[in-house]
Amino acid sequence: MPQHTPDLPPELRPLAEMPLLKRLAARFFGHGLTRLRAQHRASWLHGQADGFRSGHSAGVDYGYKEGKAEGLEEGRQVLLIRDSRSTEHRPPNVDHNLFDDWRLPLSADLKKRMKADVARLLPPHAQPSAAQWKMIFSDTPSTSVIAGAGAGKSTTLVLRILLLTHYLGFELSSMTVVTFTRESRKDFINKLIELFGVWGRALSLKEARDLVRTFHSRILPMVRSLPGFERLQAFENLSNRAQNGDEEVDSNPFDLRINDAQRQQLNACFHSLHTRDERFRELIKPLSRHALQLKELERDHPDVQKRVAVTELAAKRDEELCDTIEDLWFRAGAWPIKGIEPNRQAFDINGATFHCHGYIPTLDAWVVLGFDPRENPQVCRPNAKLTVRAEWAVKRTLFQAFCRKPLIWLDSYESSKRVLASLAGDASAGPGFDYKVKGELGSAPLLDCFVAAAGFIENLGLDVPSAVGQMSFAKDDPDRYFFEALSLFWRALEDHLLDQKPPVMTYNRMFALFSEHSPENLKLLSDELLRPLSHLMIDEFQDVSPQIVSWIRASLAEIRSRGPAMHVGRGAQRSSLLCVGDDWQSIYGWRGSSPAYFMEFNKEFPSPSTTKVMLSDNFRSHQHIIDAAEHIVRAAPSIAGKKAKASGEPKALLPVNVMDRDDQGMAQRLIQHYRQGDSILMLYRKSSDKLLIEQHIQSVVNVDSNLPYESRRIKQLTYHSAKGLQADAVFLLGDCQHLTSSPYKNQVYRMAGLGKTGDNEPYDNAQKDEILRLAYVGITRAVSHCYWYVDGQDTQAANMPKASDRIGKDKPFFADHRQGQKLA
Template structure:
């Protein structure tokens, strides 16, 4: 009833429009509750849907901005990984203790220990003269093999000469024996190799070249795999020259351009080469011009008599007329004249004539000497063209050649401008092409890119050389089995030939993973390029050294002395040692200076360095004498003008004292004179069975040797300039910026380094015989840096005061 009553009341009130507050509040409450319920329902529905969408984004398989497919980037191959040899402090202590036990008399210096215990991928070692680098390198090998457990199949030591290879291999056997390893001679020679035997293994690994032979070794005896001496100074034997001559004959007959060029060169070679009026030979003979002129008629008559008796005079095409030529205000005669060529002819003594033949004149002496004196004056002071004939057989061919009638392939001597002496034309081709290739250039391209002044006499030489070199190398490859020069092999596996490495098996590359290089100062650009290309291929293949210890990757240690770099005339350079970190970039590298000298006393070291310090090099480099046997025996280097009596006296004195002796010379003619003067000492050594006590060597070939007493015969100087080699040096980027004559400058510095090498052969005594008189102006001369006021020099015959230049110096008054 109450509910009915309330409904009725509300209906009546609603009907008349009456608003009841309590009813409005109740309605709002109901509306609010209903709205809230409806809102919650709708909000949940919308939020739930949004949450589901958000959840889908979080678990997307490819979140973020969509990417476009593309290939991976290119990684530039580094030569070396960022790694270290696992030489711990505990291992280093063990190594030091073992070395102390096994080599108590040869304790390494701290600098040597830095080399032995180096942990970085690359290490350069600047080892001065007598620094004991060989023993230190062998100890490094012990560390690699015995302590780091690197397999011998991944270790290689490379050097330049057969002799140094054998000596180093012997040291390996001796030192490894102390650690309990018996290394056979064969095995030691698998570890220690020359550069050239190592590159040969690369060439032989290529299909079709497995039996390839090396041109330089074609004349080796059976069983000989290498030559004595350095490959930087190859001497062509009969076998090589026969092969070169065969190519020459074929090319001469088939190539008209080549034949024309050779004819031009041959004609020029027949003419007497000009000689500088200031040359010492000219200066020596011009003072005797009056005596020479007085006997010249007798000389001409006797020479013509010799040629007529042999059936070779007169010669068709030569008028046998003794025309007069004025030289130095004196009358001299020629033996003939070639009117078609407006050329004089003077005769010489044929090789078939006895050496003892003398001039039949009251003032006469040996004929050959008189002819040589006369020829020298004509070379220096005769303006008209002159032909010198000293061969009966070749005389007629020479005249025909001058007239342009050349029958057959001419063989003659040729001297490129800047070289000291002439050589057989094909040897001149070989030497110059090899020099270009040692610089890392292609010989044919380099000639094409060179520039010479118009009319330069060597232009046809280099043109002919490039034609010949292309044909010669092609002929070698067509032989069965094929033949290659060493430089061709280095070029084949240089950075230019990186694609060729694809054919090289891992077994050839792996021995190079842990590489030690000796005599690094002698490397050229071609060998550097080969080593770099090899390490690049090792990195590309991911090759690692085989080891039973911690992982080991590619590494190189180079040992050398920039002061002993003396093969620049063959294309070597000390710059590769001085800029090692640029040539072999590495995440971490070590540089070591081994400056203790275990050979000489300090005065010898200081004297040598006083000269070589004039060359650019490392800062703060200085040898310290530590040889206890001689360290207290301070004898200055003695300098004097050449005195044969003094030389004989001192050589006999040192022989009697039981000293070893080295006689070193710059010119080969000096060797003949020295042996004649010291014949008594030589004979005594032979009788006493001490032949090795007295040795005669060039300055260059003495490197690596030593003696108690060293005698130096001659200065180290540069008197020539080479336009062609300056050009090739610039092409190879070897010249310093702003240096227009890079090769000439390098040779001047090398002259000083050669003196350093020669002096540091001495253990105790060094005698240097020089000539102060610069008859030929030298662009550089080692003796200029001898300062008599220094204690380490004993200048017995002082340098004369320089001549006045005509300008008088006044005392400058204070302002």
């Protein structure tokens, strides 16, 4: 215990506190007085004080020890109750997991038995790697498999299905394998039947088809189970030709073409809405005028600079030119046009007088008749040096550059018929004009534009009228009218389709019916309809859309909520999700897909435990092909830690050859590879490029097309269509470039929560990453040889990013033969 010196007068304080000299004197005199047996009062008091202190200290020590012992003994007899209750109210946590906390019952003996069977039944080159076995034997409720190009994921996925059915006794009816396209589905079904046969199990084509599905073929039976929708048809599958049952529920989600049966429904809806809705009619007018109006040309455009010098000469002959063209239209029965007043009006064009042919009061627009392309291009006016077609081209250019009045230029007799129908209020054939939404590469019929824009919005999991209501456009932006018209049209179309006998619905509407926004609808489904989604395996998961993700999550949540009662008496219990993909191969962002759900798999599909597998072996290409493709794509955000390595049979390391566009040289090299017996993929960005090249390679194309399909060695496809394919030699024609900016897609991307926080152009920035992934897909189709022919610099897109900007200088995996690079 600590000691405390009591407060004492100076004469009674300890010697130790006295000055040194006094201490020495006190000790000297004190010693002498002691020998004389003399008593000094102060010394006696000092002694008394010292005794008090030492006695007090000893007493405290003794008392403390005794008291502690007694207190402990007594304490053993006392029950001490403390109030540990929290004053804060806290409710239980919410379990957001989509799965129960369970594991596949995979014993060591079972794994050993399957490995032994695989070693015995499959050839050496088909034996799974350690990473592939990790995917096959994943026992957690959720599994994400990052499988790069050529990783052998299909065979691994089939072995996973074999594990569940053959070794664990799961019923086929408890699982679904999802592929994205008809072609990939067909290939996977064949592989599945073949491998099951090796294990001595006959799998019928029907069983395989029921197991391997597209998302579309899973959602349609769900909707058809609802009262009144038993014979429901999908709008995307409408056709005038007879279909068998399987084709009816199996479509290509990336096919945007509209067929005659679909157009018939679109036109009928447009006609009905145009007739009864005044606001819709008002919106179509400015769209029609904008679409038909002659597009402006900048005054410094080369064509303008070339033709402005002959302005006065062109003005002198203009009335005669008007007469000649009017006569041609009259003879063709295309003039006059009802709804167009045939009044000639004079215009001042760059200080000279020119004329138009008529006026449309309903559109407040002037009309100029053009030279129909079906007329003889050599037709001339009497004594004229130029053809009528050439004179018309000069006039058109001058009007584009210097006319600022609303002007409709009718290029052909055919286009006039559409305008005539539109002006006559005959909307049964549709609007009758094309439109170009800002950000799209080209114009298309108005209703096709409606379908494309609505599809994009809905793929992002958004409702079209609600999304349009949140958009903003400049007052004079025609897209403002387009999207308001779309909002009215889309709601009317959905009602119109449901009124058909049998009813019709878009796939997007079907998925929305059973999404997280309407989980109560899932309660209406039977166990039999939900059970196939219990153990879900999805290939090409990087191409999934927000709409599909919402449906998957809602379905898995409903399966979990039904609990064990859903699986009584069955080998397959509970639920699981296994997704295979490669974020570097996500190339369908223009349709509303996003790799974000795969990259953030754990967050998007909450699970008690997840297995992550990285399949980094590439069994297709040699290392130079792999390194070149990865060098380009690595600038895009991706899952961390990806690096593929060439596996299997060693191949010669040949660089990716990058060359200037040379159609003749490309054709010669392609023919050379064909004659050597190589398989060939020619991939192009524009269909016009395919036609140009075909002129040079027609000889081998003709030979190849006479062979049975399986034996053909030349395939000509777009970059996007080539995914999943491979060839000995790959010819890439054209760069991968982001050419436009899409204001509306940026807006709906933000609404869908895609892109980085604060990014005002999330869609455009996502597309800049996607062009790199598209180049990666193209290059990684190659087994041995890859040739990339890049166009010269396009002045209109000079500042837009392109994949070839990422070609590595002085890298052994690139050989850059471009003239510009040599000069540099």
